[in-house]
Amino acid sequence: MTTNTENQSNSLDMVKWGVAALLVAAAVIGNQFYTDANVVARVAGVIIAFAIAGIIALQTVKGKQAQSFAREAQIEVRKVVWPTRQEALNTTFIVLAATAVMALILWGLDAVLLRVVNLITGV
Numbered sequence: 001m002t003t004n005t006e007n008q009s010n011s012l013d014m015v016k017w018g019v020a021a022l023l024v025a026a027a028v029i030g031n032q033f034y035t036d037a038n039v040v041a042r043v044a045g046v047i048i049a050f051a052i053a054g055i056i057a058l059q060t061v062k063g064k065q066a067q068s069f070a071r072e073a074q075i076e077v078r079k080v081v082w083p084t085r086q087e088a089l090n091t092t093f094i095v096l097a098a099t100a101v102m103a104l105i106l107w108g109l110d111a112v113l114l115r116v117v118n119l120i121t122g123v
Contacts, residue, residue, distance in 0.1 A: 024050065031045070
């Protein structure tokens with residue numbers, strides 16, 4: 001009995017995804033087709049079509065999983081201790097200094113290797 005319910009749910013999800021895809025395609029094609037129409041009306045139509053497609057997609061199993069994941073991610077983001085402005089600036093300067101030092105080291109190594117190759121090849 002659960003197999004029959006799963007098959008019905010899966011086929012209904014496929015229909016929902018198809019309708020959502022058709023709405024997105026209709027929005028894109030309609031936007032291209034009505035290029036001479038009012039821009040505000042076209043943008044509103046595209047936004048409405050995408051919103052309806054998103055609502056339909058959220059009604060599927062994968063959509064509900066994605067919505068649950070987004071909620072959990074939002075909860076986790078609230079738990080993050082963000083650095084202060086001063087900490088962010090200090091870290092940025094440290095990264096810039098380390099990058100500059102590495103660039104100088106690589107530049108010097110490249111110059112040395114170039115001279116070694118020139119000595120070997122006689123160029």
